[in-house]
Amino acid sequence: MALLLVLILPLGFAGIWRLQHGIDSQLASVSQERDDVLLRSGKLVKWMSLEYSPLLADIYWTRVVQYYGNKHVRGQVNLEMLWPLLDVTTSLDPNLLVAYRFGAMFLSQAPPAGAGRPDQAVELIRRGIQANPDYWRLYEDLGFVYYFDLKDYQKASEAFLEGSKKPDAQVWMKIMAAKIAAEGESFSSSMFLWNDIYESSSDPLIKKNARQRMKLLKAQEDCKQLDALADEYAKRNGRRPARMSDLVQAGLLRGLPADPEGFAYVFGEDGKAELNLDSPLLEQQLLLERLNKAVPR
Amino acid sequence: MKRVGIVALNTFREAVRDRVLYNLVFFALLMMLAAVVVGQISIGIEESVIVSLGLSAISVIGLLISVFIGVALVSKEMEKRTLYALLAKPVRRWEFLLGKFGGLVLTLAVNIAAMAAGLFLVMLYVKHSLQQSDAVVLVAVYFIWLKLALIVALALMFSCFTTPLLAILFTAGLYIVGLYVQELRNLPVDVMSPAMAAFTKWLSYLLPNFENFNVMAMAAHGRAVPGRLILQNTLYAVIYCAIVLTGAAAVFSRKNLK
Numbered sequence: 001m002a003l004l005l006v007l008i009l010p011l012g013f014a015g016i017w018r019l020q021h022g023i024d025s026q027l028a029s030v031s032q033e034r035d036d037v038l039l040r041s042g043k044l045v046k047w048m049s050l051e052y053s054p055l056l057a058d059i060y061w062t063r064v065v066q067y068y069g070n071k072h073v074r075g076q077v078n079l080e081m082l083w084p085l086l087d088v089t090t091s092l093d094p095n096l097l098v099a100y101r102f103g104a105m106f107l108s109q110a111p112p113a114g115a116g117r118p119d120q121a122v123e124l125i126r127r128g129i130q131a132n133p134d135y136w137r138l139y140e141d142l143g144f145v146y147y148f149d150l151k152d153y154q155k156a157s158e159a160f161l162e163g164s165k166k167p168d169a170q171v172w173m174k175i176m177a178a179k180i181a182a183e184g185e186s187f188s189s190s191m192f193l194w195n196d197i198y199e200s201s202s203d204p205l206i207k208k209n210a211r212q213r214m215k216l217l218k219a220q221e222d223c224k225q226l227d228a229l230a231d232e233y234a235k236r237n238g239r240r241p242a243r244m245s246d247l248v249q250a251g252l253l254r255g256l257p258a259d260p261e262g263f264a265y266v267f268g269e270d271g272k273a274e275l276n277l278d279s280p281l282l283e284q285q286l287l288l289e290r291l292n293k294a295v296p297r
Numbered sequence: 298m299k300r301v302g303i304v305a306l307n308t309f310r311e312a313v314r315d316r317v318l319y320n321l322v323f324f325a326l327l328m329m330l331a332a333v334v335v336g337q338i339s340i341g342i343e344e345s346v347i348v349s350l351g352l353s354a355i356s357v358i359g360l361l362i363s364v365f366i367g368v369a370l371v372s373k374e375m376e377k378r379t380l381y382a383l384l385a386k387p388v389r390r391w392e393f394l395l396g397k398f399g400g401l402v403l404t405l406a407v408n409i410a411a412m413a414a415g416l417f418l419v420m421l422y423v424k425h426s427l428q429q430s431d432a433v434v435l436v437a438v439y440f441i442w443l444k445l446a447l448i449v450a451l452a453l454m455f456s457c458f459t460t461p462l463l464a465i466l467f468t469a470g471l472y473i474v475g476l477y478v479q480e481l482r483n484l485p486v487d488v489m490s491p492a493m494a495a496f497t498k499w500l501s502y503l504l505p506n507f508e509n510f511n512v513m514a515m516a517a518h519g520r521a522v523p524g525r526l527i528l529q530n531t532l533y534a535v536i537y538c539a540i541v542l543t544g545a546a547a548v549f550s551r552k553n554l555k
Contacts, residue, residue: 050476051356051511055349062339095518098341203340 042091049092057093064089064099068106069205077111083120090127097135100128104141105197105206108149113209118149137200139163140173144193147180157181187221212284215260219281222257226265226273229253240271300388301396308400309407312366317404320358324412327354328419345517347423351416352437352513358412359405359445360472366404367452368464370397371549391546398453398542402446409445413438430519436527437516443534444510448472450538451505454545457552475507505537 049056064085071079086103089096106114108121125142132138139159146156160177163169172192179189191214198210226244229252234240236250244265247253256264263279275282312318328351335346371394374380383393416434421427451471455464481501489497509530512522 047477047480050473051508051513052349052353054345054514054517055353058335058339058342058346058349061342062335065339093514093517095514095520096342096345102340206340 042088045088046092053092057089057096057099060085060089060092061096061099064103064106072112072205075112077116079106079111079115082106082115083117086124090124090131094127094131097128097132097138100125100132100138101141102203102206104128104145108145109209110149118145121145121149134166136163136166136169136173139166139169140196143176143180144197147185147193148190151185153180153184187217190217215281216285219259219275219285222259222265223273223275226257230267230271230273241267243267244273300392301399304383304388304393304396305399305403308370308397309403312401312404315366317362317366318408318411320362321408321411321415324354324358325415328415332419332423344420344424347416347419348434348437348517349513351412351419352434352441352516355409355412355416355438356441356444356513359409359441360448362405362408363401363445363448364452364465364468364472366401367449368456368461368468370401370453371456372461372464390550394453394457394546394549395542398449398538401449405445405449406442409438409442428519430521433512433516433519433522436522437512439527440510440512440530443530444507447505447507447534447537447541450541450545454541454548457545457548471505472507475505476511477508478504478506479508506533509533 045056045060046053064082067081067085068079071077082103086099086107089099089103093099104121104125107124108114108116108118110116122142122145125138125145128135128138129142139162143156143159143163146152146159150156157177157180160173160180164171164173164177176189176192179186183189194210194213194217198207198214201207201210226247229247230241233247233250233252241247241250244253244256244267248255258264259275259279259281261279261281263276263281265273266276268274275285328347331347331350335343339346371380374383380393384390413435416438417427417431420431420434448468452464452468455467459467478501481497481504484497512526515522
């Protein structure tokens, strides 16, 4: 009997294992991927959660992260379940700050980095502020969405100013409010804000995204400065420089300038400085530009 | 009172003999798994999920013990006919009931204390150090224990006058209703008759309000629980248990055990 069990159990489970693989591939071939949030009412889910809503909120938040991560890995831009999942998560636990902070980031950024819904991000953060009025970081996030995604510098400045009045708010919030109110979008403000995201987050995906954005910002700023030098060169020589080495030979640059990935900048057909065709940043930049045009604001 | 203590101690021993404390192994495994896995699959909730999961597990395990063993405290003694031998001795029926209640509450206290210790160990592993604000987790654990004591009292009362299965259903039902007492108070009284409005209001105060003891969200976010609430909840649990046990003793004293 014992011998029979020793034989049957491993063989049986090995058979089940193989069979399940077969069933999985059959199911995958006949069914399309479905992202379902069966219960979309946060109030109903909270009501049904008995006294375990904080744990359920953590589970829903993990679903948000998994959903976003899976879509991100597959390069899929349709993130329509993000909002209902975040809605349920924050209804279950209105004090789950991480859901507002990262959730707004997932919602606001243009695809493929996010859902391209800054309006929903603003709604989510405002809900978070209502439940956690003294948490200054939520005002920072609100200002961030207004500044980068909605390009509403007046509201961005107001959000930073309001946040600067909250307990423990950092001094730079007030400075940022004044700077944005005076200048609108600027390289130094943008760099500072992305750097703050990079420094304050421990998630590798978010850190990578922030680092990428900072590199692109730096490249954009470099190109602006190179264009200014090219204008100077044109004034002196009566023609625009054909290549970067012309600026070096004219004494306007000490050496060939390179982007943050180490690839030398080039002049395009229109005479403007741009990223090298071999630079990995170029693909990112083109993608962002295309999506910024495609996603309605 | 000595007789109550003896019954309580024997109830505790019986629970240990019945391997009730085996749930601690399950709890330990669950917490270890959570500590390792959560950090990998989520963002920013490593600390709060440990507290939420730990407290929820303590609550669910405690609930199962309270309801199932609470109901069996009296019915098992009657079924095995050991109650008759016991009551033939100089032990009053109410002393027997109080002892049974005390024994299970003691079992729960030991059980919960061990789980709380495990929870703090996992918190230490995840956070690398414990802070003063983590003391709120102890308050949450204490509130769970108070809640469970109330459930044991209810289970004991129901088991005195009905079958074990119905007693389990009544206790579980009253526990769920007790979580929605606040909803009962929020019913739109404007559309009700004055008599109905008064009835729902009184009912909401008569039913055990288990939501009083729920501070899991505060514990998960390290928010302090006011000392006054600790005192009020302690008094609430003590008074409510006293009422329920008095009712149970009254029913049990009149019960025909032949």
